[in-house]
Amino acid sequence: MxxxxxxxxxxxxxxxxxxxxxxxxxxxxxxxxxxxxxxxxxxxxxxxxxDWLSQPPLRVSAVNRYSETWLQSVGCWNDIDKADKCQFNRLATWEKGTDKVEFSAEELQESHLGHLIRNEALxxxxxxxxxxxxxxxxxxxxxxxxxxxxxxxxxxxxxxxxxxxxxxxxxxxxxxxxxxxxxxxxxxxxxxxxGWDYQQACFSITIKTNFATQDITWQEFQPSGPKAFLPLNDGFASLIWYDSKSTISALKGLSDQALKQAIIETFPELPGDFDIIQHASFPLTxxxxxxxxxxxxxxxxxxxxxxxxxxxxxxxxxxxxxxxxxxxxxxxxxxxxxxxxxxxxxxxxxxxxxxxxxxxxxxxxxHLFSNDKAPLKKARGVMLSLANHFSFAKKSVIKKALGF
Ligand SMILES: Cc1cc2nc3c(=O)[nH]c(=O)nc-3n(C[C@H](O)[C@H](O)[C@H](O)COP(=O)(O)OP(=O)(O)OC[C@H]3O[C@@H](n4cnc5c(N)ncnc54)[C@H](O)[C@@H]3O)c2cc1C
Structure with a gap:
């Protein structure tokens, strides 16, 4: 000891x-x-x-494959309870109204892309x-x-x-x-x-869903800021809502019912129903x-x-x-x-x-995605479509991001 x-x-x-x-x-x-x-x-x-682990998760990190291997090497990986780490095998990103760019462990010939883990468990x-x-x-x-x-x-x-x-x-x-x-x-x-503070802030919302744990994490870029879905075990998931500081501040004041309605109206459709469990906001710096x-x-x-x-x-x-x-x-x-x-x-x-x-x-x-200016809209459309069509570039970028 x-x-x-x-x-x-x-x-x-x-x-x-x-x-x-x-x-x-x-x-x-x-x-x-x-x-x-x-x-x-x-x-x-x-x-x-x-006792932290008996509470629903709130702060969650996407841990990439490099980190997984390193944590194993110092003996800090195996003690993370299976229930607290949710493996993801697919990752999708897209701009609202355009085609999805999806990456899968299978196409990269890997067992998985990474894990979503609550910070306390790590x-x-x-x-x-x-x-x-x-x-x-x-x-x-x-x-x-x-x-x-x-x-x-x-x-x-x-x-x-x-x-x-x-x-x-x-x-x-x-x-x-x-x-x-x-x-x-x-x-x-x-x-x-x-450094500086960004114009946007981030709202993290833990939900309990009635659908099976997903093996995909995704992020939709919207002019007001990205909206992301991070799956967790036991039917939990984390929704990350990036937006202006004033919008995040308004969201914080909503009842659970009103917040759920705002999510339904703003996020891409989820695979089933959900309840709001808790939420917190974070400045972006x-x-x-x-x-x-x-x-x-x-x-x-x-x-x-x-x-x-x-x-x-x-x-x-x-x-x-x-x-x-x-x-x-x-x-x-x-x-x-x-x-x-x-x-x-x-x-x-x-x-x-x-x-x-x-x-x-x-x-x-x-800067590229958080606005509605026409030239930038065109540039990102081209970028995402290239990423979808050139599988070599697509694989290289995702491998770097996921720490292979
Ligand atoms: C909304 C949000 C989402 C994020 N998502 C991800 C993600 O998906 N993947 C990812 O890789 N990263 C993510 N991050 C970033 C990640 O959370 C941080 O990079 C990470 O927490 C940094 O860990 P740290 O140990 O360096 O610092 P911290 O987590 O801040 O830990 C610092 C520790 O030091 C202690 N401490 C502080 N001051 C003192 C003092 N004076 N004396 C003694 N102890 C002290 C604190 O109690 C704490 O335990 C996210 C961040 C935010 C805000």
Missing amino acids: PNQNLQDSLLNNSFDIVIIGGGMVGASLAAGFAQQNKSVLVIERARPDN QLACYSALEKNDSDKVSFMYGGQIDQVQNNTNNVIITGRTKDDKAFTVNTLLLVGADGANSKVRQLAKIGVT RRQANQYNNGRIVLVGDAAHTINPLAGQGVNLGYKDNATLLSLMQDSDLKDFDRLVKSLKRYTIKRKADSLLMSGVMDGFY
């Missing part, structure tokens, strides 16, 4: 790695470092709770893997807060307060910020961000940390980058960050400052290029 919240024994302790944020990205990174026999402390705001599977495997290599501190970091050449000194308001100080050779979009680590490391490292501090996941979720790539980018960082740290002597910084710079260059490319592609889709 890993050390669970041993707060007193952590005061004035040293670890090879300290990870702030044990979300889907940070917790799986801890599993990877534990495999490398490094001592790790994860400081996480809230302890994940198994995070809990990482904790379960950590508990099973690397014994005393990983420690946790829950509910504490960090106040300051000293980014020295021989270590990073982190000071903060535990949940019980005791002051603590820990030393580490590498501090990882995996603490999400509003990263405190990024701020304490004095790493700036560039694009952020890029100006660097992903500074001295002995490095950022992963949303702490480094947030992108428009319209093609469900955010957490998948985070897993690529993890895989790159782990491979660069595999044989690295963390004590050697110059070599460590060289490796972290390589990490930044590699990962920033990839995430900027993905953000750019998402923005291209966002």
Whole structure:
């Protein structure tokens, strides 16, 4: 069993790695470092709770094949309960009023295209893997807060307060910020961000359906924003409604009955009846940390980058960050400052290029599809029709997006 919240024994302790944020990205990174026999402390705001899974799903991620393989390699895949991961074999996208472009696992000669997984299940599977495997290599501190970091050449000194308001100080050779979009680590490391908020917002609605679980996920582009369907097990599904902030705000105020009617009028026809279970709205932001490292501090996941979720790539980018960082740290002597910084710079260059490319592609889709201007309408019509007719291009694009 890993050390669970041993707060007193952590005061004035040293670890090879300290990870702030044990979300889907940070917790799986801890599993990877534990495999490398490094001592790790994860400081996480809230302890994940198994009871979360008895609630209906709300936040769901499309996890691509690359991420699946990587999560398997660090032991965080098998503990995701079958009921919490819904395999999809087909993916369709189209502009309202035009032909569908559909991709299938069969035509790509693959067993499946990916899985839709509720975020809590993914995070809990990482904790379960950590508990099973690397014994005393990983420690946790829950509910504490960090106040300051000293980014020295021989270590990073982190000071903060535990949940019980005791002051603590820990030393580490590498501090990882995996603490999400509003990263405190990024701020304490004095790493700036560039980015903007999109005009659109996103409304995620969990429905319980009376039809069998679908093996297809789809997205219809409309001038007001995409409308997407993500199947989940047990008759649940997630509908994602992108629209102007004012429309999303109005939708939030509707009764379940009125919201259901709005869905029927706005979404493509669903295969059967459904009930509204719950919903939440999310702002859409694009952020890029100006660097992903500074001295002995490095950022992963949303702490480094947030992108428009319209093609469900955010957490998948985070897993690529993890895989790159782990491979660069595999044989690295963390004590050697110059070599460590060289490796972290390589990490930044590699990962920033990839995430900027993905953000750019998402923005291209966002601007191309979220309007009704005639020339753009023509351009996207041509693009989708080409995608439908040139199977080689179609296969290449989808393989890249799905992480094969
Ligand atoms: C509507 C929507 C739909 C999305 N759909 C997809 C999708 O289909 N596929 C996909 O790949 N991505 C998707 N994403 C993106 C994905 O959710 C994020 O990329 C992912 O959650 C990032 O994981 P993370 O672990 O880096 O950050 P987070 O999930 O934000 O986790 C950060 C963790 O750090 C902890 N924390 C924060 N601050 C502190 C602190 N100071 N001290 C200690 N702990 C702290 C938090 O409690 C949390 O556990 C979507 C995003 C949105 C908004």
